[in-house]
Amino acid sequence: MKHFLSAADVPDVAALADLAAAFKKEPRSAQALGSGKRIGCLFLNPSLRTRLSTQVAAQQLGMEAIVFNVGAEGWALEFAEGAVMNGTTVEHVKDAAPILGQYFDILAIRTFPGLKDRAEDYSERYIQQFVKYAGIPVVSLESATLHPLQSLADLLTIRESFTAQRRPKVVLTWAPHVKALPQCVSNSFAQWMNAWGGADFVITHPEGYALDEQYTRGATITTNQDDALKDADFIYVKNWSSYEQYGEVLCTDEQWMLTLEKLAATSEAKVMHCLPVRRNVELSDEVLDSAHSIVTRQAGNRVWAAQAVLAEILRSK
Secondary structure, three states, X not given: OOOEOOHHHXXXXXXXXXXXXXXXXXXXXXXXOOOXXXXXXEXXXXXXXXXXXXXXXXXXXXXXXXXXXXXXXXXXXXXXXXOOOXXXXXXEHHHHHHHHHHHOOEEEEEOOOOOOOHHHHHOOHHHHHHHHHHOOOEEEOOOOOOOHHHHHHHHHHHHHHOOOOOOOEEEEEEOOXXXXXXXXXXXXXXXXXXXXXXXXXXXXXXXXXXOOHHHHOOOEEEOOHHHHHOOOOEEEEEOOOOOOOOOOOOOOOHHHOEOHHHHOOOOOOEEEOOOOOOEOOOEOHHHHOOOOEOHHHHHHOHHHHHHHHHHHHHHHO
């Protein structure tokens, strides 16, 4: 595996989840793999779980992890080709990235969409410029359209939490929020569920919230949340803004918030969320604090997902 930007970079997503599960059992089993190696973690927007889990994962592989908050600690970067840099940007990525490629063995980048220009965001220009100019493997710590480390942790969580001898029913449901959020987590989860192929996968959302078909193709899609939740084994709750009317909030219907009453129609469903979560907006306290919730386990699995990815890249170098 040369880079890790999406499920498309992974030859076998189930095998990668198996590796993450193995690291969960023996965290330091490959500590010599990263000895003498460095990972640079560049954040263009804030992070809690992604930052800390990646640092822990790197250290358990014997790597040194160095974190750099680009906006707060460094020069404002320019990403446009042919830019006349007479404004607020100080350094071009094509000058900065090759230097970072000399400092590190792996470069991990977290970016975020502007939610103003769909073509710009979905071009993934920021992270692709690092891929183009750094000359070393690049790992996505979330990009404008995808969050693959989160999705690998999600897959691990589903696989380890389901013991029945049948295919689980997994539902991704839209939830209300107080502001416009990107489609990254939802796109990515859909992509990984379809790439895995081990579940009956359903997406439910209000009218106007259809995701990009390149990620959802293969899923059952409905605007009737009650129908979607029937007999569900796992429910992934997530808000996203409109893809077609890009970045807009078209619905604030509180009836889309998941409650214990709605869970009565499920197969004792486990409830997932990538966190942070707006309590009693996206998810009710009664669900988050119940035995249905596996959000803490899900977040804990971020370490093992990151460790599996880093190990695969190190072994490929």
